[in-house]
Amino acid sequence: MVKSSRQNAPAQILSRFGIKLLRSFYEQPTVDVAKQLLGKYLVRQHPEGATVGRIVETEAYVGPQDLACHASKGRTARTEVMFGPAGHAYVYFIYGFYNMLNLVTERKNHPAAVLIRAVEPVTGIDLMRARRQLDKPRDLASGPGKLCQAFAIDRSLNGADLCDDVLYVEERDELQPKIRATPRIGVDYAGKWKDKRYRFLVRDSDFVSRT
DNA sequence: CAAGAGATCATCT
DNA sequence: GATGATCTCTTGA
Numbered sequence: 001m002v003k004s005s006r007q008n009a010p011a012q013i014l015s016r017f018g019i020k021l022l023r024s025f026y027e028q029p030t031v032d033v034a035k036q037l038l039g040k041y042l043v044r045q046h047p048e049g050a051t052v053g054r055i056v057e058t059e060a061y062v063g064p065q066d067l068a069c070h071a072s073k074g075r076t077a078r079t080e081v082m083f084g085p086a087g088h089a090y091v092y093f094i095y096g097f098y099n100m101l102n103l104v105t106e107r108k109n110h111p112a113a114v115l116i117r118a119v120e121p122v123t124g125i126d127l128m129r130a131r132r133q134l135d136k137p138r139d140l141a142s143g144p145g146k147l148c149q150a151f152a153i154d155r156s157l158n159g160a161d162l163c164d165d166v167l168y169v170e171e172r173d174e175l176q177p178k179i180r181a182t183p184r185i186g187v188d189y190a191g192k193w194k195d196k197r198y199r200f201l202v203r204d205s206d207f208v209s210r211t
Numbered sequence: 212c213a214a215g216a217g218a219t220c221a222t223c224t
Numbered sequence: 225g226a227t228g229a230t231c232t233c234t235t236g237a
Contacts, residue, residue, distance in 0.1 A: 059229070061229075068229070069229090070229080073223080076222080076223075077222085078221080078222065078223090092221085092222095092229090093220075093221060093222090094220090094221080094222095094227095094228055094229070094230070095218080095219070095220080095227095095228060095230050095231080096218065096219025096220040096221080096228095097218070097219065097220085097230070097231070098230050098231075100229060100230085102229085115229060117229085143230070143231070144229070144230075145230045145231060146230090146231075155221095184229070185229070185230090186228080186229050186230075187229060189227095189228090190229095209230095
């Protein structure tokens with residue numbers, strides 16, 4: 001018995017646990033990172049329990065020239081993290097209510113990041129329900145503000161290293177899903193940059209913020 | 212279902 | 225003093 005279950009162990013480990021993404025992943029061009037994050041798993045460790053979600057929607061904010069990117073306004077206290085090395089969280093507060101989670105990309109002094117807009121709840125669903133005061137899995141993390149609420153992500157995580165153990169992304173045993181690209185949401189002020197197709201969605205996912 | 216308003220505060224002018 | 229990488233609720237068809 002013991003022997004036969006040991007024989008099965010490697011495959012089980014590969015499918016049940018993922019491999020944490022390395023900093024080199026985040027150092028790639030921002031659009032590539034945004035696309036490749038789809039189908040990977042956002043993991044948040046927390047005293048109340050872990051929450052995990054399959055990333056189904058992202059947006060790329062590619063640098064200071066991108067008028068939708070906060071860094072286009074210059075280097076300030078808020079945007080400082082984006083000017084640092086890749087593989088850190090950029091979390092900011094907006095509209096007086098919501099936090100937004102971004103993952104910093106590219107090299108030091110090139111301010112760019114990927115906004116995580118929606119995940120499909122996988123682990124810790126009851127914890128997400130409690131935090132969101134909602135039952136339906138589809139509504140738990142189908143938007144950047146909702147997902148931060150469900151995952152207990154706030155500005156205390158601004159600057160967190162994604163190569164540590166509190167907040168990170170892992171790859172599981174899954175091929176990259178089919179992708180759809182659209183303009184980004186809520187950036188009408190960004191001139192010619194507002195029409196760039198820098199929003200990426202998993203095709204056919206029911207867990208995106210909007211279609 | 213679509214459209215609109217209101218909530219509420221950190222950040223930058 | 226204005227605004228925003230949003231969400232939820234209300235209204236009305």
